[in-house]
Amino acid sequence: MSSLKNRKVIVTGAADGIGRAIALAFGKEGALVAGCSRGSEGLESLGKEIEGSGHLFFSADLSKAEGIQAFFDKVRESFGGIDVLVNNVGAVLKLGNFFEVSDEDWENSFQLNLMSAVRLCRLSIPFLRESSCARIINISSIAASHPQEIFPHYSAMKAGLSNLTVSLAQTLDDICVNSVSPGPVWSRSWEEEAKAQENEISFEQAKKNIMEQTGKNIPLKRMGVPEDLTGLVLFLASEKSAWITATNFTIDGGLTRNPF
Numbered sequence: 316m317s318s319l320k321n322r323k324v325i326v327t328g329a330a331d332g333i334g335r336a337i338a339l340a341f342g343k344e345g346a347l348v349a350g351c352s353r354g355s356e357g358l359e360s361l362g363k364e365i366e367g368s369g370h371l372f373f374s375a376d377l378s379k380a381e382g383i384q385a386f387f388d389k390v391r392e393s394f395g396g397i398d399v400l401v402n403n404v405g406a407v408l409k410l411g412n413f414f415e416v417s418d419e420d421w422e423n424s425f426q427l428n429l430m431s432a433v434r435l436c437r438l439s440i441p442f443l444r445e446s447s448c449a450r451i452i453n454i455s456s457i458a459a460s461h462p463q464e465i466f467p468h469y470s471a472m473k474a475g476l477s478n479l480t481v482s483l484a485q486t487l488d489d490i491c492v493n494s495v496s497p498g499p500v501w502s503r504s505w506e507e508e509a510k511a512q513e514n515e516i517s518f519e520q521a522k523k524n525i526m527e528q529t530g531k532n533i534p535l536k537r538m539g540v541p542e543d544l545t546g547l548v549l550f551l552a553s554e555k556s557a558w559i560t561a562t563n564f565t566i567d568g569g570l571t572r573n574p575f
């Protein structure tokens with residue numbers, strides 16, 4: 316996919332998990348990556364691992380308007396343009412059923428999972444419009460269409476993100492806007508779940524149990540890994556996806572079994 320060479324790509328939540336795999340994959344294609352997360356350690360290690368030069372890594376809290384503005388100002392200053400925006404940052408933040416999540420939990424989820432994308436789209440669109448191959452890719456979740464009792468706030472925000480993807484695609488006739496909805500992908504939140512069981516069993520055993528249990532219901536019989544997402548994201552960022560917009564792509568090993 317050489318069409319990605321020298322493309323300027325923003326990846327939010329780039330230090331870990333899916334965002335990191337996406338950033339590394341763009342690096343391999345010769346793209347210039349602007350990655351953001353709160354902590355600097357993960358970004359530093361990403362900076363050492365990613366191929367190519369001229370990338371930008373910036374620490375900011377993307378659940379806050381000021382953090383987004385600071386990151387965006389740095390991208391504009393360093394890159395001068397943007398071709399691809401990958402709104403990847405997001406998290407469940409708190410597990411709990413409807414009665415266990417507070418107004419504050421809903422607000423935090425809204426700011427991180429939905430407003431981060433709204434704000435970055437708003438800032439980036441004027442620059443994307445200057446690109447000959449502009450793309451917005453929103454990392455949503457199968458929770459958008461298959462909400463879970465244990466994170467109603469997260470599911471609702473991801474539904475909002477998938478919904479925003481389509482309305483934005485209708486507003487823009489010069490930028491392809493699509494969403495990608497992963498199923499269960501082994502990453503930090505799953506690691507934390509395994510760590511929480513460490514007083515009873517070892518981390519490795521807990522990880523194995525979670526992976527086996529979760530994989531059972533998946534037609535391909537395994538959980539995803541962050542790298543499973545990269546082929547689709549690179550395709551959606553490339554010239555090959557020029558007539559694809561307002562579309563959600565499920566990538567879940569077949570878990571949701573949705574034929575339409």
Ligand SMILES: NC(=O)c1ccc[n+]([C@@H]2O[C@H](COP(=O)([O-])OP(=O)(O)OC[C@H]3O[C@@H](n4cnc5c(N)ncnc54)[C@H](OP(=O)(O)O)[C@@H]3O)[C@@H](O)[C@H]2O)c1
Nearest residue numbers: 328330331332333352353354376377405456499500502503
């Ligand atoms: N993993 C799954 O099973 C799964 C399934 C469906 C959808 N998704 C979606 O896929 C996306 C990536 O998930 P993941 O599981 O790969 O996440 P992850 O492993 O938890 O990584 C999240 C990344 O985002 C950064 N981050 C978190 N909060 C941030 C904030 N407020 N400001 C800036 N950066 C922040 C983290 O770094 P810092 O902590 O240093 O900030 C980290 O780099 C999310 O949108 C998630 O909802 C994941």
